[in-house]
Amino acid sequence: YEQVRDDPALYAHASRILHKETNPYNARPLVQAHGDRDVWLNPPPIPLETEELDLVFEQPYTRLPHSSYGDARIPAYEMIRHSVNIMRGCFGGCTFCSITEHEGRIIQNRSEDSIIREVERIRDTSKAFTGVISDLGGPTANMWRVACKSKTIEAACRKPSCVYPGICKNLNTDQTPLISLYxxxxxxxxxxxVLIASGLRYDLAVETPEYVEELVKHHVGGYLKIAPEHTEDGPLS
Incomplete structure (x- = not known):
């Protein structure tokens, strides 16, 4: 730990080691010396199936800030109060981002029915709802139901990213399920x-031109968020 703390190059090296152990099907435990102790990091958990993720998201949440905030205005809450999270995880492997570490690299998808039920709950329970869903998204706007074509290959893969330096030939990039959902x-x-406010991976989006057309015609609220790895050199390298 002390060496990683004091040396940016070693810190980057440690981060890369961590990224290479993010596939829950083949990741190995990591151990880091920390003073007179060792810190043990377990491999990531097995991703939830759709039915399990639906169960998590359909608990009777209030969708309200903690009561300790009182009547305070919370801009971050107002931004997401009428948004719906449709998935978890990201396989981008971007060097600037930690989503893989806390949500996993394999996409976990909610069912279309579960997502629509949440839209209806927002409509029926939020006094502030004006008819606008501010986002149907997640860590990335358009990775819902995008996955490796082979469970066997997915379980054995050690690559930190499915899209760098190019889209993996084993990745199913079909965006038509999102068209149906929208x-x-x-x-x-x-x-x-219904707006799409999460960042868009347009390297994936352009693989399904019909999706881009649907998105631009119906779901862009003035600005479309583009993930920075598409416009800046280095984030994925």
């Missing part, structure tokens, strides 16, 4: 607009 969400009674 259309169904737009059709919910009482919903006037």
């Amino acid at each position: 259309r169904r969400a737009r059709a919910v009674s009482g919903v006037k607009k």
Whole structure:
């Protein structure tokens, strides 16, 4: 620990080691000396199946800030109060981001029905709802149901990223399930607009031109967030 703390190059090296142990199906435990103790890091947990993730998201949450905030205005809450998280995880492996560490590199998907039920709950329970869903997204806007074509290959893979330096040939990049989800969400009674505010991976998006057309026609609220690895050199290297 002390060496990593004091040396930026070793810190980067340690981060890379961590990224290479993010596949829950083949990751090895990591041990770091920390003073007179050792810190043991277990491999990531096995991703939740869709039914399990639905169960997590459909608990009776209040969707309200903690009561200790009282009547205080919380800008971060107002930004996401009418948004819906449709998935967890990211396989981008970007050097500037820690999502892989706390959500996993394998995408965990909610079902379309579960997502629509949450949209309906927002409509029915939020007094501030004006008909606009501010986001259907997650760590990335368009990785929902994107996964490796082979469970066997996925379980053996040691690559930190599925999209760097190019999209892996084993990655299913089909975005048509998102088109179906967006259309169904737009059709919910009482919903006037569904925006996509999460950052877009357009290297994946352009693999399905119909998705880009659907997104731009119906779901862009003035600005479309583009993940920085598409415009800046270095973030994925």
